[in-house]
Amino acid sequence: MNQAADLAEEMRDGGKVIRLSGSLSVACLHDLPDRLETIEGPVGAIDISGVTHIDTIGAWTVHRTARRLDCVVEGGDEDSRRLVDMLSTLDEPVSIRPDHVSPLTRVVGQIGEAVTTAGSTLLGLLGFFGGTLVASWSLIRNPRRFRINAVVQRFEVVGVSALGIIGLMSFLIGIVIAQQGSVQLRQFGMEMLTINLVGRLTFRELGVLMTAIMVAGRSGSAFAAQLGTMKLTEEVDAMRTIGVSPMEALVLPRTMAVVIMMPLLGFYSSIVAVIGGGFLCAVSLDIPPITFFQRLREVVPITDLWVGLIKAPVFGVIIALAGCFQGMQVEANAEEVGLRTTAAVVQAIFLVIVLDAFFAVFFTWVGWN
Amino acid sequence: MSDEEIREEERVDVAVETSDVAIRVRGLRNSFGSQTVHDDLDLDVRKGEILGVVGGSGTGKSVLMRSIIGLQTPEQGEIHVFGESMIGRLDDEALAVRKRWGVLFQGGALFSTLTVAENVEVPIREYYPNINPRLRDEIAAYKIRMTGLPAEAAPKYPAELSGGMKKRAGLARALALDPDLLFLDEPTAGLDPIGAAAFDDQTRSLQRTLGLTVFLITHDLDTLYSICDRVAVLADKRVIAVGTIDELLATDHPWIQEYFNGPRGRAATAAVTREKGRQQQGAPHAPDGRQ
Numbered sequence: 001m002n003q004a005a006d007l008a009e010e011m012r013d014g015g016k017v018i019r020l021s022g023s024l025s026v027a028c029l030h031d032l033p034d035r036l037e038t039i040e041g042p043v044g045a046i047d048i049s050g051v052t053h054i055d056t057i058g059a060w061t062v063h064r065t066a067r068r069l070d071c072v073v074e075g076g077d078e079d080s081r082r083l084v085d086m087l088s089t090l091d092e093p094v095s096i097r098p099d100h101v102s103p104l105t106r107v108v109g110q111i112g113e114a115v116t117t118a119g120s121t122l123l124g125l126l127g128f129f130g131g132t133l134v135a136s137w138s139l140i141r142n143p144r145r146f147r148i149n150a151v152v153q154r155f156e157v158v159g160v161s162a163l164g165i166i167g168l169m170s171f172l173i174g175i176v177i178a179q180q181g182s183v184q185l186r187q188f189g190m191e192m193l194t195i196n197l198v199g200r201l202t203f204r205e206l207g208v209l210m211t212a213i214m215v216a217g218r219s220g221s222a223f224a225a226q227l228g229t230m231k232l233t234e235e236v237d238a239m240r241t242i243g244v245s246p247m248e249a250l251v252l253p254r255t256m257a258v259v260i261m262m263p264l265l266g267f268y269s270s271i272v273a274v275i276g277g278g279f280l281c282a283v284s285l286d287i288p289p290i291t292f293f294q295r296l297r298e299v300v301p302i303t304d305l306w307v308g309l310i311k312a313p314v315f316g317v318i319i320a321l322a323g324c325f326q327g328m329q330v331e332a333n334a335e336e337v338g339l340r341t342t343a344a345v346v347q348a349i350f351l352v353i354v355l356d357a358f359f360a361v362f363f364t365w366v367g368w369n
Numbered sequence: 370m371s372d373e374e375i376r377e378e379e380r381v382d383v384a385v386e387t388s389d390v391a392i393r394v395r396g397l398r399n400s401f402g403s404q405t406v407h408d409d410l411d412l413d414v415r416k417g418e419i420l421g422v423v424g425g426s427g428t429g430k431s432v433l434m435r436s437i438i439g440l441q442t443p444e445q446g447e448i449h450v451f452g453e454s455m456i457g458r459l460d461d462e463a464l465a466v467r468k469r470w471g472v473l474f475q476g477g478a479l480f481s482t483l484t485v486a487e488n489v490e491v492p493i494r495e496y497y498p499n500i501n502p503r504l505r506d507e508i509a510a511y512k513i514r515m516t517g518l519p520a521e522a523a524p525k526y527p528a529e530l531s532g533g534m535k536k537r538a539g540l541a542r543a544l545a546l547d548p549d550l551l552f553l554d555e556p557t558a559g560l561d562p563i564g565a566a567a568f569d570d571q572t573r574s575l576q577r578t579l580g581l582t583v584f585l586i587t588h589d590l591d592t593l594y595s596i597c598d599r600v601a602v603l604a605d606k607r608v609i610a611v612g613t614i615d616e617l618l619a620t621d622h623p624w625i626q627e628y629f630n631g632p633r634g635r636a637a638t639a640a641v642t643r644e645k646g647r648q649q650q651g652a653p654h655a656p657d658g659r660q
Contacts, residue, residue, distance in 0.1 A: 025547065026493075026497060026546055026547055027468065029500075030499075031499070033500070033501065033504050034501060055547035055579070056511070056512075056515070056544075056547050056579065057508055057546075057547055060507065060508060060511055061504070064504075064507060082578070083578065086578060087511055087515075090511045090514040090515055091511065092510075092514065092520055093510075093520070094486065094509075094510035094513060094514065094520040094523045095486075095520075095523060095524045096484065096486040096487065096490075096506045096509060096510070096523060096524060097484050097486070097487065097524050098484070098524050099524075331528075332481070332526075332528035333481035333482065333526070333527070333528050334481050334482075335481060335482045
């Protein structure tokens, strides 16, 4: 049964006959199909009487050779013949993958698709934002439907568990700013200005911005993956049929949690970054902590804090909406969950930075500089 | 005949013809936390038969299948497939046995990023990388046609298929390497009666043509009656009886009686009797089992 398949060509009655022998099963075929392909016609017949065992792959090999050389199959027991006959009834062209298109067409097509996708994503995101507002309004009118537990649970996931990583990151950023700043400022003998740099930069920009990036990576992606998987398993549909609005049950609690957590995390991040800066000043610039904080109070206007705190919830809305929106767009397969999650993070970070630029211009315009 | 007697007969049978056994399970014990699913479970699947496995929900039918194919390591017991022990073998071990079986999971478990035809090609590509790509495509094509899928289904992605088509595509993938042993986990669940009957016919005819051994988990009484050679009943954490349906009906175990003599069971029996009557009147099918 495990004897390797083999072939022999011989002349009989003035015609060529291919004589197959051994086991024509997938495990024993080895290079037989390739060898059969090199045989040129005309061939009168394929004789399978020497075949000890045959499976469908072996039978198919016989059939395709017979078809190519336009010859008959003979010999063999009834079962083998029946197998070959059965397979010949299944012979029809089948395409394995979707049709191939030329590279030029594909590139042009992809560009077009990217443009329309970008446009429709922006529109969709806007529509989703509208949907969230409508849902919030109906929630305000029926406050009893508010899912306090869901929101509080998200507080923990989005906020409390992020404290460690955001703290560490901010502390290190504070140190880096102070260190790089002091190297440059030393050239002018103004090392004391390092304190201005650290204080104003972290409260105004970096604290909230870095937090937004971290939250987008931690929670925005999680939202997209959670909602995407729920879409795939039809949980979202099940919710709808029971009369629970997914907007209310899934999107709003998450959005609310991020919107509330972002200012807190941003403030926390700024404080830790300032401490990091102060730590470096104390260690390498010999500025004692007391002096550092006294000076900080003098040079950082309170408006810097407001700038940061005003931006934070807006960034939160963007992160939560991008995550939930992309999650709700998942259809079809598991790969899409991954793609949508990536898209959620990229869009959130991109939009946050674009908006941050607008905020910078806006706050300068209103005179908070 | 009581269920004990059937089990006794089973043991004697097996002792005589050991080489005729495709799967042998002895003393299997599986538990999750404090809940024991199987305890001292014995089962033999003979070569060339379709063995139906039935049991109430939660009696561990799928767990039994997962134990046999090595997805679940049992706490105790021995499992031999084609004479080779499968306990504690890693995914890349016992390849000689793995090449000889095909598994159809409940939902089809098709790889969602590959087309149906590419799904069928995966086992071929994995185990026989030297088969040339053109032949591989042809093999995938006829396998797909063999399971009754239309040719247009081949370049589609699983997400574009209906539930029944997914099952057929899963079957095509399970059959990719011409296995000797086929595991089917509720193949007809979720199919309409016509589709389910067609799937049963397909399974039966493939089993006959290719000489397959089939381990079939099902809830579908029609499937049991129409295609299974023997039926194993899982209850009380073990296989309480194995035999043809007639043999099972002769036992007095309450669950078996309720299962086969409940309203659905009686309807299925009646359907089979009618079908047999019709076949006897018309042209009878030639017995064409291939062993």
